Amino acid sequence: MNTEWVDHDSESSTGGVEQRDRTLTRLACRSWQDLPTADVVAAVESGELTTANHGAAAGQRVTAATAASAAAVQRQGVAPVSDAVADWSGFGAVIPVLAGSPGAGASLVAAVLSDALSSLRQRVLLVDTAEPVRSGLATAAPVEGAAEAGPHESVRVRHSWRDESTVLARLETELPVFTPGMVPPPRFFKPTNGALDVTVVDIGHDAWRMAAHPLSGPGAWLRSGSPPVRPLLACRASRPSLSQAEQVLARLEAWNEAGVITFPIQLVVVGASSWPAGVTGAAGRRVAALLEEAVFLPHDSTVAVEGITAEPVPKRVRAAIMPLLSRWGLVASSPVTSRRAVRRRNRKDSPA
Known part of the structure; x- marks a missing residue:
């Protein structure tokens, strides 16, 4: 995970779930302005889960990485707003x-x-x-085959x-939540x-x-x-x-x-x-x-x-x-x- 978008102003003060959600939502939305709401929500959930186990800074990094992964994957397919066949x-x-x-x-x-x-x-x-x-x-499958590179470093097939x-x-990923948009x-x-x-x-x-x-x-x-x-x-x-x-x-x-x-x-x-x-x-x-x-x-x-x-x-x-x-x-x-x-x-x- 190379993404390091962290809101340092809120890192020292968790401010409760509501404040964390606002911070994580801002981080998720930075990845792509067209990121579907379902992926933003899932990225926030991944951050909340990580925060509960590893702290606020780790939660912010995971939210940013999850949203970035979903955005990168979706940009390589037919656009979610497209009616193309x-x-x-x-x-x-x-x-x-x-x-x-x-x-x-x-x-x-x-x-x-x-x-x-x-x-x-x-x-x-x-x-x-x-x-x-x-x-x-x-x-x-009786035997697992090799994992091949997917459309993003966090997503493999x-x-x-x-x-x-x-x-x-x-599919495989090391991220704690797999958003709908991460499906290649x-x-x-x-x-x-x-x-x-x-x-x-x-x-x-x-x-x-x-x-x-x-x-x-x-x-x-x-x-x-x-x-x-x-x-x-x-x-x-x-x-x-x-x-x-x-x-x-x-x-x-x-x-x-x-x-x-x-x-x-x-x-x-x-x-x-x-x-x-x-x-x-x-x-x-x-x-x-x-x-x-x-x-x-x-x-x-x-x-x-x-x-x-x-x-x-x-x-x-x-x-x-x-x-x-x-x-x-x-x-x-x-x-x-x-x-x-x-x-x-x-x-x-x-x-x-």
Whole structure:
């Protein structure tokens, strides 16, 4: 950390939390006048955390370094205020996965997708945008690969092989808080060698907060572009999860209507084989539009206890996602999928 912006007038007098917050906010805002509010807030929080453990001077240095890192990273991507479209041509089919509610299982959905595709010899990039200590994919690779330089000295991307067809890209930093703007632009996650068939992205940040301003950080994976991305929304088979998922979609709707992001097109229900009685009544109009084609990932006791490990997700869970991949043309259609497609067409074509 080379940044040494310290307010010496306030260093000797902490002046309480309110005074410290004002000082830290001034330091964070010095890094870049266009730094999004979410990054300013996170930089201040990193300073408060450091102050509590190491004193005011250390807290100010960490706030300045965190804000400087976020500013440097964002200046290397599409500007947060830009409505420019993205070029996804080097990533294959891009599938971002959002959590509709806390604990919805977005990391599991991402792992299921990547393992299912890898089992069919698809070349997959599995991207983890989560803060490192909160990652649901932290133990998804049997051996850690090398950490490569990122867009700033405080942000690195580690590429590891999950299996012979899947590269896992995860973030690392020595700073105590990872702000949304510190998530590198998509190109920094791409391996330097080899073509990709599919890129699966675990948008491991609070989707509710991200949806307020999804044009930077992890939300950059939702940007409209060519070819179009195919976002999935993960939820649980419960009324609270559907209600919260509706609110995430409500926030994203305006951005979608402005043409700058792609709205989630698929609902994946984690840990269930069907809807319990009365649950779908909690769906608002946006979630309701996704109910008919919802995919259910059955409960698996080992995954529920162990989480995502270096072992492939159990076959029965992977099998549940195959019809969706067939429908999207990412894998060959199976007879079961074809029969379901025929039934759907017959229902649509039948007279009222």
